[in-house]
Ligand SMILES: Nc1nc2c(ncn2[C@@H]2O[C@H](COP(=O)(O)OP(=O)(O)OP(=O)(O)O)[C@@H](O)[C@H]2O)c(=O)[nH]1
């Protein structure tokens with residue numbers, strides 16, 4: 001796979017979350033090298049939401065100020081491709097979970113992804129970014145943070161826009177900081 005030669009000075013992190021949360025967009029914003037995407041024309045319910053959807057993975061590389069590389073692996077949001085989640089998670093050091101504030105139940109989505117990625121989260125670090133926040137309910141950030149605290153998960157929640165490179169860089173930097181702490 002693409003992570004064959006992972007060694008000192010490289011971090012592998014996973015970007016996961018529901019359809020349309022902005023995982024592919026985040027990798028495009030973050031990557032300092034050409035990105036690999038596997039986007040196909042969306043069908044079924046997803047087509048109502050957006051034109052294309054990730055069917056296998058996204059890949060990009062962010063270079064830190066230290067020269068270290070962060071290899072970014074984006075998962076497909078659609079649950080019918082969830083077999084890719086475990087495959088991509090192998091040897092990963094952290095999870096950047098993107099939630100979409102415009103979904104009907106972002107706290108339910110958080111619960112679902114904590115459960116689905118439990119093996120990765122248990123042995124690594126987690127940060128949560130909430131996208132599409134323009135019209136988010138005022139208490140969404142608090143409800144997500146409370147859920148994490150109540151379930152003994154150490155992770156920060158940030159409101160972000162996946163199209164904004166600097167905001168996404170800050171999320172990745174905080175994840176790398178947690179990994180190396
Ligand atoms: N308004 C707004 N649009 C965003 C934000 N983040 C991402 N988008 C847009 O949302 C759309 C969907 O983003 P994608 O990156 O394709 O979503 P994805 O998470 O990869 O979705 P799947 O591959 O289907 O799982 C794109 O048009 C993005 O530009 C945000 O914070 N605000």
Ligand SMILES: [Mg+2]
Nearest residue numbers: 023024053054
């Ligand atoms: Mg995608």
